Amino acid sequence: xxxxxxxxxxLIVQKGxxxxxxxxxxxxxxDYFPWYQQFPGKGPALLIAIRPxxxxxxxxxxxxxxxxxxxxxxxxxxxxxxGDSATYFCAAGAWGKLQFGAGTQVVxxx
Amino acid sequence: xxxxxQSPRYKIIEKKQPVAFWCNPISGHNTLYWYLQNLGQGPxxxxxxxxEEAVDDSQLPKDRFSAERLKGVDSTLKIQxxxxxxxxxxxxxxxxxxxxxxxxxxxxxxxVT
Numbered sequence: 590x591x592x593x594x595x596x597x598x599x600l601i602v603q604k605g606x607x608x609x610x611x612x613x614x615x616x617x618x619x620d621y622f623p624w625y626q627q628f629p630g631k632g633p634a635l636l637i638a639i640r641p642x643x644x645x646x647x648x649x650x651x652x653x654x655x656x657x658x659x660x661x662x663x664x665x666x667x668x669x670x671x672g673d674s675a676t677y678f679c680a681a682g683a684w685g686k687l688q689f690g691a692g693t694q695v696v697x698x699x
Numbered sequence: 700x701x702x703x704x705q706s707p708r709y710k711i712i713e714k715k716q717p718v719a720f721w722c723n724p725i726s727g728h729n730t731l732y733w734y735l736q737n738l739g740q741g742p743x744x745x746x747x748x749x750x751e752e753a754v755d756d757s758q759l760p761k762d763r764f765s766a767e768r769l770k771g772v773d774s775t776l777k778i779q780x781x782x783x784x785x786x787x788x789x790x791x792x793x794x795x796x797x798x799x800x801x802x803x804x805x806x807x808x809x810x811v812t
Contacts, residue, residue, distance in 0.1 A: 595741075621798070632703070632790055632803035633742065678741045685730065685797040686755060689741030 592616055593681050595690025603698050608666035610693045612679035619681040624664050627676045669697045703804030705791050711810045717779035720807045724793030731768055732801060733776050734790040742790055748774065749797055781811045
């Protein structure tokens, strides 16, 4: 049973464009929503995270939008750069236990 | 500050052979996690330690998988015997406290032939 559904599976964006990745969850007990970035051959690296007491969090070019009533959250990558080409995973968790989405492969073209 | 260290980085074994993976968490991190990542999928939790105690091992296939975290620092994950379906990346992560941010190591890519 997939508790966190992530879309799209892949996306291609031009340099300077906006990448948007969406996630939806079912378990209302989740209270922590991180995003991870993973390059080939590397482990996932924590990018940004949000808790449900806020609707948006921004760190540099990365923004999380959170909709508690819809049980959805999304990652926006502004001014996408070729170095952002990676696989992005959303996750949702409670009590330290994370459920990950299936990942989105992002390719930023020059 | 050193990150999570895992070894080996790659391992190729024949089916039915045993294999072990080692993890050294970030210094001072009390919580350690082992995850399994299949190709094209997100990580899936296998076992979680709080110091020396396994606080969540519900997803660990106990018939062939075992883990230990002696002295609450390093951890070893073992598979015996390995099956073809065990081919995957085994990730170790650690966090300062049970509900803290999780930091991942580079993983061990296991290939079972």
